[in-house]
Amino acid sequence: MIHTICICGAGTMGSGIAQTAAAGGFRTILFDVNIEVLQKGMTAIEKNLKNLTEKGRITQEEQQAILGRMILAENIKDCHADLIIEAIVEKQEAKLDLFRRLAPYNGDQTIFTSNTSSLSITALSEQLPHPERFAGLHFFNPAPIMRLVEVVRSPHTDDSTIQTLLDISKKMGKTPVLCKDAPGFIVNHVARPYYLEALRLVEEGVAGFDTIDDIMEASGFKMGPFRLMDLIGNDINYAVSCSVYEAMNKPSRLRPSPIQEKKVKDGELGRKTGKGYYTYLH
Numbered sequence: 172m173i174h175t176i177c178i179c180g181a182g183t184m185g186s187g188i189a190q191t192a193a194a195g196g197f198r199t200i201l202f203d204v205n206i207e208v209l210q211k212g213m214t215a216i217e218k219n220l221k222n223l224t225e226k227g228r229i230t231q232e233e234q235q236a237i238l239g240r241m242i243l244a245e246n247i248k249d250c251h252a253d254l255i256i257e258a259i260v261e262k263q264e265a266k267l268d269l270f271r272r273l274a275p276y277n278g279d280q281t282i283f284t285s286n287t288s289s290l291s292i293t294a295l296s297e298q299l300p301h302p303e304r305f306a307g308l309h310f311f312n313p314a315p316i317m318r319l320v321e322v323v324r325s326p327h328t329d330d331s332t333i334q335t336l337l338d339i340s341k342k343m344g345k346t347p348v349l350c351k352d353a354p355g356f357i358v359n360h361v362a363r364p365y366y367l368e369a370l371r372l373v374e375e376g377v378a379g380f381d382t383i384d385d386i387m388e389a390s391g392f393k394m395g396p397f398r399l400m401d402l403i404g405n406d407i408n409y410a411v412s413c414s415v416y417e418a419m420n421k422p423s424r425l426r427p428s429p430i431q432e433k434k435v436k437d438g439e440l441g442r443k444t445g446k447g448y449y450t451y452l453h
């Protein structure tokens with residue numbers, strides 16, 4: 172029975188997942204090692220809820236109740252929950268280190284999940300003490316709005332863990348889809364060429380990034396590839412491209428782009444840093 176959910180990482184995804192979990196009725200702990208990000212994440216949640224109240228989508232009482240279910244944590248010792256959703260940097264070692272440090276503060280019923288976009292759930296689980304209670308729980312950006320959640324099963328995940336994750340996703344108002352553990356799962360695998368081919372056109376001087384965005388949006392896509400990469404975060408999108416490329420044995424069609432690599436090196440990560448392909452005012 173899931174009563175408390177702890178989200179580790181309060182960045183782009185973590186804060187949105189925390190809002191979704193609290194709105195779904197769960198006591199919600201939001202943890203980050205960076206206090207500024209934690210406060211920024213909470214401010215974003217408050218702003219989103221205020222907007223929803225003003226639009227009449229939730230009542231004032233519901234807004235207060237959602238906020239009342241949220242707890243901010245700066246110390247890993249406070250991350251005691253029935254379900255952990257990890258949403259930190261897209262690096263296997265960082266994620267494993269976090270899960271190992273969370274273990275002593277959690278019981279033998281706690282389910283551990285990762286919101287990773289591309290790392291192998293099987294490889295992560297095999298380095299953790301309870302692979303049967305480990306799975307991928309992949310939300311999409313922005314988490315409070317996007318309905319899809321990929322529930323990623325490894326060969327070690329047990330049935331009751333999967334059933335619990337399908338149930339709690341529905342309680343959060345999401346549409347869960349059960350996926351096998353494959354590079355990029357389903358969505359990030361299918362979507363890879365959308366980013367990579369667009370980057371290739373810029374590399375080859377065929378068109379500018381803003382022209383490509385305008386054309387793709389005019390032809391029916393909700394967001395052009397460069398606006399979407401800025402929303403996702405260029406560091407995250409580049410890390411996903413690299414890990415899918417490696418996992419697929421480096422096919423030339425999936426080669427990560429030097430343009431995006433440079434964006435990451437220059438710290439031009441997109442909306443979260445105020446500059447990516449475009450410039451954003453905070």
Ligand SMILES: NC(=O)c1ccc[n+]([C@@H]2O[C@H](COP(=O)([O-])OP(=O)(O)OC[C@H]3O[C@@H](n4cnc5c(N)ncnc54)[C@H](O)[C@@H]3O)[C@@H](O)[C@H]2O)c1
Pocket residue numbers: 179180181182183184185202203204205208257258259260261262265269286287288289309310311312402403404407443
């Ligand atoms: N950005 C997207 O569109 C998107 C979509 C789906 C899934 N994801 C996945 O979600 C995860 C997080 O992505 P994001 O875009 O939110 O990243 P982000 O850079 O916005 O936030 C990551 C946060 O993790 C915190 N952090 C780093 N190490 C930590 C630790 N050891 N303990 C606690 N907090 C720590 C950082 O301070 C930062 O606030 C990644 O695995 C990514 O692949 C991202």
